Amino acid sequence: MVPEFISFTEKFCTGCTQCVRACPTKAIRVHNNKAVFLEELCIGCGECIRVCQEGAVSSSVAPIEPFLKNKLNAAIVSPVLYAQFPGFTPADVLTGLKQMGFDHAIDLSYYIEMFQYAADEVVAENQKKHHYPWPLISPICPVVIRLMVLNYPNLLNHILPLKRPVTLLGGELRKKLSEEHGVAEEDVVLHHITPCHSKVVPDCSGLMNELGFVDQAVGINRIYPELLACMEQLKEKELNLFPNEHFSFVPSTRGPLWGMSGGEIAGMRTDGVIAVSGLKETRAYLEKIEMGLFGEIQYIEFRACAEGCLGGPLTAIDRYMAKSTVQKFIKMFGIGRRLPREKIRQLYDKGWFLSELEPAALIDIYDSTKNALTIDEMKQIEKLITRIHGNDCAACGAPDCRTFAEDVVRGEASLTDCFKMR
Amino acid sequence: MSSLKKCFNIRSRDFIHAGEASITVQQLLKQMRIDSALIRRIAVCGYEGEMNVVMHGGDGRFCIEINTERIVLDISDEGAGIPDIARAMEKGYSTASDAHREMGFGAGMGLPNMEKNADEMFIESVPGCGTKVRMIFFNRST
Numbered sequence: 001m002v003p004e005f006i007s008f009t010e011k012f013c014t015g016c017t018q019c020v021r022a023c024p025t026k027a028i029r030v031h032n033n034k035a036v037f038l039e040e041l042c043i044g045c046g047e048c049i050r051v052c053q054e055g056a057v058s059s060s061v062a063p064i065e066p067f068l069k070n071k072l073n074a075a076i077v078s079p080v081l082y083a084q085f086p087g088f089t090p091a092d093v094l095t096g097l098k099q100m101g102f103d104h105a106i107d108l109s110y111y112i113e114m115f116q117y118a119a120d121e122v123v124a125e126n127q128k129k130h131h132y133p134w135p136l137i138s139p140i141c142p143v144v145i146r147l148m149v150l151n152y153p154n155l156l157n158h159i160l161p162l163k164r165p166v167t168l169l170g171g172e173l174r175k176k177l178s179e180e181h182g183v184a185e186e187d188v189v190l191h192h193i194t195p196c197h198s199k200v201v202p203d204c205s206g207l208m209n210e211l212g213f214v215d216q217a218v219g220i221n222r223i224y225p226e227l228l229a230c231m232e233q234l235k236e237k238e239l240n241l242f243p244n245e246h247f248s249f250v251p252s253t254r255g256p257l258w259g260m261s262g263g264e265i266a267g268m269r270t271d272g273v274i275a276v277s278g279l280k281e282t283r284a285y286l287e288k289i290e291m292g293l294f295g296e297i298q299y300i301e302f303r304a305c306a307e308g309c310l311g312g313p314l315t316a317i318d319r320y321m322a323k324s325t326v327q328k329f330i331k332m333f334g335i336g337r338r339l340p341r342e343k344i345r346q347l348y349d350k351g352w353f354l355s356e357l358e359p360a361a362l363i364d365i366y367d368s369t370k371n372a373l374t375i376d377e378m379k380q381i382e383k384l385i386t387r388i389h390g391n392d393c394a395a396c397g398a399p400d401c402r403t404f405a406e407d408v409v410r411g412e413a414s415l416t417d418c419f420k421m422r
Numbered sequence: 423m424s425s426l427k428k429c430f431n432i433r434s435r436d437f438i439h440a441g442e443a444s445i446t447v448q449q450l451l452k453q454m455r456i457d458s459a460l461i462r463r464i465a466v467c468g469y470e471g472e473m474n475v476v477m478h479g480g481d482g483r484f485c486i487e488i489n490t491e492r493i494v495l496d497i498s499d500e501g502a503g504i505p506d507i508a509r510a511m512e513k514g515y516s517t518a519s520d521a522h523r524e525m526g527f528g529a530g531m532g533l534p535n536m537e538k539n540a541d542e543m544f545i546e547s548v549p550g551c552g553t554k555v556r557m558i559f560f561n562r563s564t
């Protein structure tokens with residue numbers, strides 16, 4: 001079975017084992033020169049998509065459907081989109097989306113600011129009540145959440161129990177748009193334009209009910225060429241200073257900054273914060289938290305992609321180029337604060353930000369008690385590793401000798417798959 | 423009774439690799455689906471023990487023995503030894519150097535933390551020869 005996050009074209013696969021080695025949860029093997037996916041271990045990080053040079057592994061994000069005339073099409077814009085166009089402002093991008101045919105292009109900056117405020121509140125409250133263990137962990141990156149469920153279930157109670165900005169926005173958007181335009185709710189089509197290919201699967205970690213209300217996730221790379229053409233057209237017409245309309249909030253720099261590693265915490269007041277990006281680093285930090293370290297840190301922003309969402313698998317331009325664009329925005333506009341704190345405080349007190357699901361309840365999405373190894377099996381594995389005495393060449397189709405030995409002991413691979421054992 | 427034993431070397435003053443034995447053990451225990459709260463207690467003890475050796479001990483050894491009833495963690499070193507064990511067990515008592523404190527260590531919580539997280543703990547130490555710490559965890563889940 002192929003995990004729902006990716007689409008696999010078997011005829012292109014050469015069995016090169018690049019993806020096998022790249023997979024952080026060891027969820028891929030090569031059998032008979034073709035990749036085989038262990039769906040139950042996939043966290044949707046997209047590393048296999050990045051490394052596959054044959055084009056056999058790609059994102060399962062669907063191409064954008066042609067707009068239907070009788071529907072109201074709204075784009076919910078991941079702020080990472082703005083960073084893809086050096087030389088244009090966020091407002092240009094929103095205008096360009098409308099030129100492309102979207103009836104609305106909705107910016108997330110306000111919701112990002114609200115989330116950051118709420119996160120500060122949880123930290124401040126926790127300093128008094130100690131309801132959650134330190135450090136609190138950002139709920140934003142879905143891949144990190146799934147990684148924690150699979151490998152660090154101990155730490156789930158560290159996750160900040162807040163809804164993510166898109167979820168906050170989405171709660172009422174469809175209703176508002178349908179009222180505003182006098183169309184039926186089912187005629188409002190919400191497209192989430194995103195750099196993250198793991199957003200395509202509805203409700204995958206239970207924490208983020210995003211696809212419950214978003215109709216379609218659209219990869220940034222899918223719309224990039226068309227959007228760029230529209231924006232260039234507009235630039236020629238010098239129409240790029242559109243006033244904002246309903247829902248098309250004027251973007252603030254918090255948006256673009258959000259996509260960068262460290263952008264989430266940059267907008268928070270809390271001081272004891274760190275930002276960690278990249279899967280390898282994320283794992284190292286989670287391991288250390290498990291060993292009792294970082295108790296003096298209040299909040300950690302984890303992003304599975306190096307450099308944050310700017311490095312997402314569905315982006316159109318290089319992450320460092322995108323980062324440079326964001327840095328330019330910050331120089332131009334500053335970070336700023338635009339929302340009245342008392343109002344957000346009222347919403348916070350009403351529980352508007354709270355996620356319905358306690359993170360600890362996520363533990364059941366991966367069935368982790370199924371495959372426990374006994375002590376005798378562990379000893380067999382150790383013995384096999386000594387016998388193989390290999391160097392993790394992956395020629396057997398497993399990512400390393402230890403995993404291969406485990407597969408053999410479980411009866412899922414044959415010892416003769418290892419060329420040293422033939 | 424069948425048991426799995428694994429040992430690792432710990433090098434004195436090797437702050438870069440400190441904690442690696444505990445991480446490897448963590449991964450082994452996860453493969454065996456040992457109760458995750460227990461894994462965390464073992465990880466905390468392992469890490470604190472490793473750091474003690476790296477900071478105060480000479481070279482040392484980190485051994486774990488796992489069977490269905492219990493998990494035994496033995497950490498031994500050939501370092502300076504502890505002259506007054508009762509004192510060393512007090513919260514906040516530390517002999518860490520200024521350099522260690524600058525790195526964020528030396529809060530005097532290492533041994534107390536280990537004692538708190540282990541089900542049973544024994545220390546033997548001979549000043550000038552070294553220290554042996556044995557921690558026992560009862561594996562109630564299997």
